[in-house]
Amino acid sequence: MRTKIIYLVMVFTFAPAITMAATCSRANLTRCLDSACAINVSSNPAARCQYCGTSSAGDAPSGGMKAVSVGASAKYNIPDKELKRAPTDAGERYAWATKRCIEIVAGCTPDDVSDTYDELIEQSCTAAGINAQMANLRKNATVKKTQATCQSEISACIMSDKACGKTFANCTNDSDFDKYLSSCGVESGGCDEFMATIRTKLADNRKSIADNAASVLAGIVKSYQDAREKRLNSTRANCENNSVRDTCINTVCNQNMANKCDSNHAEEKSMATLLCKFYETACATLK
Numbered sequence: 001m002r003t004k005i006i007y008l009v010m011v012f013t014f015a016p017a018i019t020m021a022a023t024c025s026r027a028n029l030t031r032c033l034d035s036a037c038a039i040n041v042s043s044n045p046a047a048r049c050q051y052c053g054t055s056s057a058g059d060a061p062s063g064g065m066k067a068v069s070v071g072a073s074a075k076y077n078i079p080d081k082e083l084k085r086a087p088t089d090a091g092e093r094y095a096w097a098t099k100r101c102i103e104i105v106a107g108c109t110p111d112d113v114s115d116t117y118d119e120l121i122e123q124s125c126t127a128a129g130i131n132a133q134m135a136n137l138r139k140n141a142t143v144k145k146t147q148a149t150c151q152s153e154i155s156a157c158i159m160s161d162k163a164c165g166k167t168f169a170n171c172t173n174d175s176d177f178d179k180y181l182s183s184c185g186v187e188s189g190g191c192d193e194f195m196a197t198i199r200t201k202l203a204d205n206r207k208s209i210a211d212n213a214a215s216v217l218a219g220i221v222k223s224y225q226d227a228r229e230k231r232l233n234s235t236r237a238n239c240e241n242n243s244v245r246d247t248c249i250n251t252v253c254n255q256n257m258a259n260k261c262d263s264n265h266a267e268e269k270s271m272a273t274l275l276c277k278f279y280e281t282a283c284a285t286l287k
Contacts, residue, residue: 024107024108025105025108026115029105029112029113030120032077032078032101033098033117036051036078036083036086036096036101037121039051045128048121049090049127050090050128051090052097052121053121053124076104078100082100094121101113145188145190145191147194147197150188150194151198151201154181154185154191155198157184157187157188158180163180163184164176167213168206171206185198232286236286239282239286242283244279245276245283248275248276248279249261249276252271252272252276253268253272
Protein backbone atom coordinates (compact mmCIF):
# COMPACT_ATOMS: atom_id res chain seq x y z
CA MET A 1 0.00 0.00 0.00
CA ARG A 2 2.92 2.37 0.60
CA THR A 3 3.68 2.46 -3.11
CA LYS A 4 0.16 3.67 -3.77
CA ILE A 5 0.59 6.44 -1.23
CA ILE A 6 3.71 7.65 -3.08
CA TYR A 7 1.59 7.96 -6.19
CA LEU A 8 -1.12 9.75 -4.26
CA VAL A 9 1.29 12.32 -2.89
CA MET A 10 2.09 13.26 -6.49
CA VAL A 11 -1.60 13.44 -7.32
CA PHE A 12 -2.38 15.70 -4.40
CA THR A 13 0.49 18.11 -5.09
CA PHE A 14 -1.86 20.09 -7.33
CA ALA A 15 -5.03 19.47 -5.29
CA PRO A 16 -6.64 22.26 -3.21
CA ALA A 17 -4.83 22.91 0.03
CA ILE A 18 -6.16 21.05 3.07
CA THR A 19 -6.62 22.88 6.31
CA MET A 20 -3.91 21.47 8.54
CA ALA A 21 -5.25 22.95 11.72
CA ALA A 22 -8.01 20.31 11.91
CA THR A 23 -7.25 16.96 13.54
CA CYS A 24 -7.94 13.90 11.40
CA SER A 25 -10.73 11.70 12.77
CA ARG A 26 -9.55 8.25 11.76
CA ALA A 27 -12.88 6.75 12.76
CA ASN A 28 -14.68 8.99 10.26
CA LEU A 29 -11.91 8.37 7.72
CA THR A 30 -12.46 4.61 8.07
CA ARG A 31 -16.22 5.09 7.59
CA CYS A 32 -15.57 7.03 4.42
CA LEU A 33 -13.12 4.49 3.00
CA ASP A 34 -15.43 1.64 3.94
CA SER A 35 -18.19 3.21 1.89
CA ALA A 36 -16.03 2.56 -1.18
CA CYS A 37 -14.00 -0.48 -0.14
CA ALA A 38 -16.09 -2.50 2.34
CA ILE A 39 -19.37 -2.86 0.49
CA ASN A 40 -21.44 -5.71 2.01
CA VAL A 41 -18.47 -6.58 4.22
CA SER A 42 -20.71 -8.32 6.77
CA SER A 43 -21.45 -11.06 4.25
CA ASN A 44 -18.11 -10.90 2.41
CA PRO A 45 -15.03 -10.59 4.70
CA ALA A 46 -12.83 -10.30 1.61
CA ALA A 47 -14.57 -7.13 0.41
CA ARG A 48 -11.84 -4.63 1.35
CA CYS A 49 -9.21 -6.77 -0.40
CA GLN A 50 -11.32 -7.29 -3.52
CA TYR A 51 -12.48 -3.68 -3.90
CA CYS A 52 -9.33 -1.78 -2.82
CA GLY A 53 -6.55 -4.34 -2.31
CA THR A 54 -5.59 -6.56 -5.22
CA SER A 55 -7.26 -8.08 -8.25
CA SER A 56 -5.71 -11.45 -7.33
CA ALA A 57 -8.24 -11.69 -4.48
CA GLY A 58 -10.98 -12.27 -7.04
CA ASP A 59 -13.74 -10.09 -8.38
CA ALA A 60 -15.97 -8.31 -5.89
CA PRO A 61 -19.59 -9.56 -5.96
CA SER A 62 -21.86 -7.67 -8.33
CA GLY A 63 -25.30 -6.53 -7.40
CA GLY A 64 -25.25 -2.90 -6.46
CA MET A 65 -23.26 -0.45 -4.42
CA LYS A 66 -24.89 -0.77 -1.05
CA ALA A 67 -23.67 1.78 1.48
CA VAL A 68 -21.97 0.33 4.55
CA SER A 69 -22.45 3.15 7.05
CA VAL A 70 -25.83 4.72 7.71
CA GLY A 71 -27.38 7.15 10.13
CA ALA A 72 -25.30 9.78 11.88
CA SER A 73 -22.11 8.80 10.05
CA ALA A 74 -23.68 8.99 6.58
CA LYS A 75 -22.23 12.46 6.04
CA TYR A 76 -18.77 10.87 5.87
CA ASN A 77 -19.79 8.36 3.18
CA ILE A 78 -18.96 8.82 -0.47
CA PRO A 79 -22.39 9.37 -2.09
CA ASP A 80 -23.90 6.43 -3.98
CA LYS A 81 -24.02 8.52 -7.13
CA GLU A 82 -20.23 8.89 -7.06
CA LEU A 83 -19.66 5.25 -6.14
CA LYS A 84 -21.39 4.15 -9.32
CA ARG A 85 -18.65 5.92 -11.27
CA ALA A 86 -15.79 4.67 -9.09
CA PRO A 87 -12.95 2.71 -10.74
CA THR A 88 -13.31 -1.07 -10.66
CA ASP A 89 -9.57 -1.81 -10.61
CA ALA A 90 -8.54 -2.37 -6.96
CA GLY A 91 -5.45 -0.15 -7.05
CA GLU A 92 -7.18 2.69 -8.88
CA ARG A 93 -10.20 2.47 -6.56
CA TYR A 94 -7.91 2.72 -3.51
CA ALA A 95 -6.33 5.88 -4.91
CA TRP A 96 -9.70 7.32 -5.89
CA ALA A 97 -11.23 6.60 -2.47
CA THR A 98 -8.21 8.11 -0.72
CA LYS A 99 -8.46 11.35 -2.68
CA ARG A 100 -12.19 11.61 -2.12
CA CYS A 101 -12.11 10.78 1.61
CA ILE A 102 -9.43 13.28 2.56
CA GLU A 103 -11.68 15.85 0.92
CA ILE A 104 -14.67 14.68 2.95
CA VAL A 105 -12.94 14.18 6.32
CA ALA A 106 -11.14 17.38 7.29
CA GLY A 107 -7.53 17.30 8.44
CA CYS A 108 -6.64 13.88 6.97
CA THR A 109 -3.73 13.10 4.66
CA PRO A 110 -2.72 10.14 2.48
CA ASP A 111 -0.46 8.98 5.32
CA ASP A 112 -3.50 8.84 7.62
CA VAL A 113 -5.21 6.63 5.05
CA SER A 114 -2.23 4.28 4.88
CA ASP A 115 -1.80 4.10 8.66
CA THR A 116 -5.53 3.62 9.26
CA TYR A 117 -6.67 1.41 6.42
CA ASP A 118 -3.82 -0.70 5.03
CA GLU A 119 -3.94 -3.16 7.93
CA LEU A 120 -7.68 -3.64 7.41
CA ILE A 121 -7.07 -4.40 3.74
CA GLU A 122 -4.31 -6.89 4.63
CA GLN A 123 -6.63 -8.67 7.08
CA SER A 124 -9.28 -8.80 4.37
CA CYS A 125 -6.76 -10.27 1.91
CA THR A 126 -6.03 -13.03 4.42
CA ALA A 127 -9.75 -13.76 4.49
CA ALA A 128 -9.79 -13.76 0.69
CA GLY A 129 -7.08 -16.40 0.64
CA ILE A 130 -9.00 -18.63 3.05
CA ASN A 131 -12.19 -18.22 1.05
CA ALA A 132 -10.38 -19.04 -2.17
CA GLN A 133 -8.90 -22.18 -0.64
CA MET A 134 -12.27 -23.36 0.67
CA ALA A 135 -13.85 -22.74 -2.71
CA ASN A 136 -11.05 -24.76 -4.31
CA LEU A 137 -11.57 -27.60 -1.87
CA ARG A 138 -15.31 -27.68 -2.56
CA LYS A 139 -14.57 -27.77 -6.27
CA ASN A 140 -11.97 -30.53 -5.97
CA ALA A 141 -14.26 -32.65 -3.80
CA THR A 142 -16.62 -33.07 -6.74
CA VAL A 143 -13.87 -34.23 -9.14
CA LYS A 144 -12.98 -37.93 -9.34
CA LYS A 145 -9.24 -38.35 -9.90
CA THR A 146 -7.16 -41.38 -10.81
CA GLN A 147 -4.29 -42.61 -8.67
CA ALA A 148 -1.82 -41.63 -11.40
CA THR A 149 -3.16 -38.07 -11.45
CA CYS A 150 -3.00 -37.80 -7.67
CA GLN A 151 0.52 -39.25 -7.60
CA SER A 152 1.69 -36.73 -10.18
CA GLU A 153 0.04 -33.71 -8.53
CA ILE A 154 1.14 -34.51 -4.98
CA SER A 155 4.69 -35.45 -6.02
CA ALA A 156 5.08 -32.15 -7.87
CA CYS A 157 3.72 -30.28 -4.83
CA ILE A 158 5.84 -31.96 -2.18
CA MET A 159 9.04 -31.68 -4.24
CA SER A 160 8.51 -27.99 -4.94
CA ASP A 161 10.69 -25.37 -3.26
CA LYS A 162 7.81 -24.31 -0.99
CA ALA A 163 7.58 -27.84 0.44
CA CYS A 164 10.31 -30.51 0.76
CA GLY A 165 12.30 -29.54 -2.31
CA LYS A 166 13.69 -31.74 -5.07
CA THR A 167 16.23 -33.38 -2.76
CA PHE A 168 13.88 -33.43 0.27
CA ALA A 169 16.33 -31.09 2.00
CA ASN A 170 13.44 -29.40 3.85
CA CYS A 171 12.06 -32.74 5.07
CA THR A 172 14.92 -34.39 6.92
CA ASN A 173 12.52 -34.86 9.83
CA ASP A 174 9.49 -37.16 9.54
CA SER A 175 7.28 -34.49 11.08
CA ASP A 176 8.17 -32.00 8.33
CA PHE A 177 7.56 -34.63 5.64
CA ASP A 178 4.14 -35.50 7.08
CA LYS A 179 3.22 -31.82 7.41
CA TYR A 180 3.98 -31.03 3.77
CA LEU A 181 2.38 -34.25 2.54
CA SER A 182 -0.83 -33.38 4.36
CA SER A 183 -0.79 -29.85 2.97
CA CYS A 184 -0.21 -31.09 -0.59
CA GLY A 185 -2.99 -33.65 -0.21
CA VAL A 186 -5.42 -30.90 0.80
CA GLU A 187 -4.23 -28.66 -2.04
CA SER A 188 -4.69 -31.39 -4.63
CA GLY A 189 -8.08 -32.58 -3.33
CA GLY A 190 -10.00 -35.71 -4.32
CA CYS A 191 -7.06 -38.01 -3.50
CA ASP A 192 -7.92 -39.27 -0.03
CA GLU A 193 -8.30 -42.92 -1.06
CA PHE A 194 -4.81 -42.97 -2.60
CA MET A 195 -2.89 -41.08 0.09
CA ALA A 196 -1.53 -44.16 1.91
CA THR A 197 -0.03 -45.58 -1.29
CA ILE A 198 1.29 -42.19 -2.38
CA ARG A 199 2.89 -41.64 1.03
CA THR A 200 4.71 -45.00 0.83
CA LYS A 201 6.11 -44.22 -2.63
CA LEU A 202 7.21 -40.71 -1.67
CA ALA A 203 8.74 -41.95 1.60
CA ASP A 204 10.73 -44.58 -0.35
CA ASN A 205 11.87 -41.90 -2.80
CA ARG A 206 12.88 -39.65 0.09
CA LYS A 207 14.90 -42.48 1.71
CA SER A 208 16.60 -43.36 -1.58
CA ILE A 209 17.65 -39.75 -2.16
CA ALA A 210 18.88 -39.46 1.44
CA ASP A 211 20.86 -42.72 1.15
CA ASN A 212 22.45 -41.59 -2.10
CA ALA A 213 23.34 -38.24 -0.56
CA ALA A 214 24.91 -40.02 2.42
CA SER A 215 26.86 -42.29 0.07
CA VAL A 216 28.16 -39.32 -1.93
CA LEU A 217 29.13 -37.53 1.28
CA ALA A 218 30.92 -40.62 2.58
CA GLY A 219 32.83 -40.82 -0.71
CA ILE A 220 33.91 -37.19 -0.43
CA VAL A 221 35.05 -37.69 3.17
CA LYS A 222 37.02 -40.82 2.22
CA SER A 223 38.73 -39.04 -0.67
CA TYR A 224 39.91 -36.31 1.70
CA GLN A 225 41.05 -38.91 4.22
CA ASP A 226 42.98 -40.80 1.54
CA ALA A 227 44.61 -37.61 0.24
CA ARG A 228 45.58 -36.57 3.77
CA GLU A 229 47.02 -40.02 4.50
CA LYS A 230 48.97 -39.94 1.23
CA ARG A 231 50.46 -36.56 2.06
CA LEU A 232 51.33 -37.75 5.57
CA ASN A 233 53.06 -40.86 4.28
CA SER A 234 54.95 -38.79 1.72
CA THR A 235 56.06 -36.39 4.44
CA ARG A 236 57.22 -39.26 6.65
CA ALA A 237 59.20 -40.69 3.76
CA ASN A 238 60.85 -37.30 3.21
CA CYS A 239 61.77 -37.20 6.88
CA GLU A 240 63.68 -40.48 6.66
CA ASN A 241 67.39 -39.85 7.20
CA ASN A 242 66.59 -36.08 7.29
CA SER A 243 66.33 -36.02 3.48
CA VAL A 244 63.78 -33.18 3.52
CA ARG A 245 66.12 -31.11 5.72
CA ASP A 246 69.08 -31.82 3.45
CA THR A 247 67.04 -30.78 0.43
CA CYS A 248 66.25 -27.50 2.20
CA ILE A 249 69.93 -26.91 3.00
CA ASN A 250 70.99 -27.50 -0.61
CA THR A 251 68.30 -25.12 -1.84
CA VAL A 252 69.35 -22.36 0.56
CA CYS A 253 73.01 -22.82 -0.34
CA ASN A 254 72.41 -22.71 -4.08
CA GLN A 255 69.92 -19.82 -4.08
CA ASN A 256 70.94 -17.63 -1.16
CA MET A 257 74.63 -18.15 -0.39
CA ALA A 258 77.27 -16.26 -2.37
CA ASN A 259 79.72 -19.16 -2.39
CA LYS A 260 77.19 -22.00 -2.58
CA CYS A 261 78.38 -23.36 0.78
CA ASP A 262 81.60 -24.72 -0.74
CA SER A 263 84.24 -26.39 1.41
CA ASN A 264 86.04 -23.09 1.96
CA HIS A 265 82.95 -21.40 3.48
CA ALA A 266 81.70 -23.59 6.32
CA GLU A 267 79.92 -20.61 7.87
CA GLU A 268 77.47 -20.56 4.92
CA LYS A 269 76.70 -24.25 5.40
CA SER A 270 76.15 -23.65 9.13
CA MET A 271 73.74 -20.77 8.43
CA ALA A 272 71.80 -22.83 5.89
CA THR A 273 71.58 -25.72 8.35
CA LEU A 274 70.24 -23.36 11.02
CA LEU A 275 67.64 -21.95 8.63
CA CYS A 276 66.39 -25.46 7.83
CA LYS A 277 66.40 -26.62 11.45
CA PHE A 278 62.56 -26.36 11.58
CA TYR A 279 62.33 -29.46 9.35
CA GLU A 280 63.95 -31.52 12.08
CA THR A 281 61.36 -30.24 14.57
CA ALA A 282 58.49 -30.96 12.18
CA CYS A 283 59.70 -34.45 11.37
CA ALA A 284 60.14 -35.23 15.05
CA THR A 285 56.40 -34.73 15.63
CA LEU A 286 55.58 -37.37 12.98
CA LYS A 287 57.68 -40.15 14.53
